[in-house]
Amino acid sequence: MSIENIAKYLQLEPEEVSKIVGEESSEENVKIKIEDGEKQEDEMLPGEKENEEKLENVQFADPDKIFEELETYVKLVGDGLSTALLITGQGGVGKSFTVKNTLEKKCGLVEGKDFVIQKGGITPAGLYNFLFRNYDKIVIFDDSDSVFNDIDSLNILKGALDTDPIRKISWQNMLAFQSDGMTHEEIEIEANKKQNARKHPSSFTFVGGAIFISNKTREFIAKKDDALLTRCNIIDITLSSQGIIKRMASVLNFIKIYATKQENGRPIDITKPEMIKEVFDYLKSDDFLKDPRLKGKTLNFRVLNKVYIFKYAGYKNWKELAFRAV
DSSP states (O other): OOHHHHHHHHTOOHHHHHHHHOTTOOTTTOOOOOOOOOOOOOOOOTTHHHHHHHHHHTTTOOHHHHHHHHHHHHHHHHTTSOSEEEEEEOSSSSHHHHHHHIIIIITOOOBTTTEEEEESOOOHHHHHHHHHHTTTSEEEEESOGGGGTOHHHHHHHHHHTOSSSSOEEEOOSTTEEOOTTOOHHHHHHHHTSGGGTTOEESEEEOOSEEEEEOSSOHHHHHHHHHHHHTTSEEEEEOOOHHHHHHHHHHHGGGOOOEEEEEETTEEEEOOOHHHHHHHHHHHTSHHHHTSGGGTTOOOOHHHHHHHHHHHHTTOTTHHHHHHHHO
């Protein structure tokens, strides 16, 4: 076996192998045979192998182009030209930030008035009422993957995001008051009546848009209901550590970090640009990226946040703690 193949197998540099077998060794006289034997790797969880292969396939992807495409899709929803967008991929790469920033800065929309964000689990009944209350807004489901797991929720979403000009959603049960043929204003008046306090309209028209931000794969969601995907533009954000570093560099001046505690109900901004730059410079260095402890792990913005907190708190060993943050 050649020195180059040995180095590749052992995940070492060829120069390191040369030192082990002798400086004078040539490709021809190296007589080393490597037996595969029994692998001692930790057993991968379902989906992990596929995710690793996916990362390998995109390790040379340009994050600037990917996020430029993401902004384009978000703006289409924000401008009312597209009904829905599904964003999948690894966590901590800035999907949520990009969506909110694009809607505010490039579409001129205001959170609460023009778009709303739902985080965490939501029941079918909760989803139906959430869409009713925000019938004319862009609804963002951020890590709210429970909507993909329930058949009733999926049917509600398919009605809300249909390609028909009139997107009517219906839910007929014992708790519904009849609202067919009513305008939305008339439905709201009826819903506010005392006798309907615990009831919901039997139907209403949804005229807003939807953006789904999920760490689930497109394939996972398609298995739940492929018909929902046909109603969405879809983009996958999956980057290597090098891609994350490039993305961090492009938005470094816009990063804000807040303390977990608040003052008078307001977050405390603990951002120090020069400190963020120092932490970033370490995370992109060979000392960090080529350390064996980082093998098999992927960098993300949450790591930057965690390491910054170590540094901000005054821990002298913040660089060592960085490996525990990944």
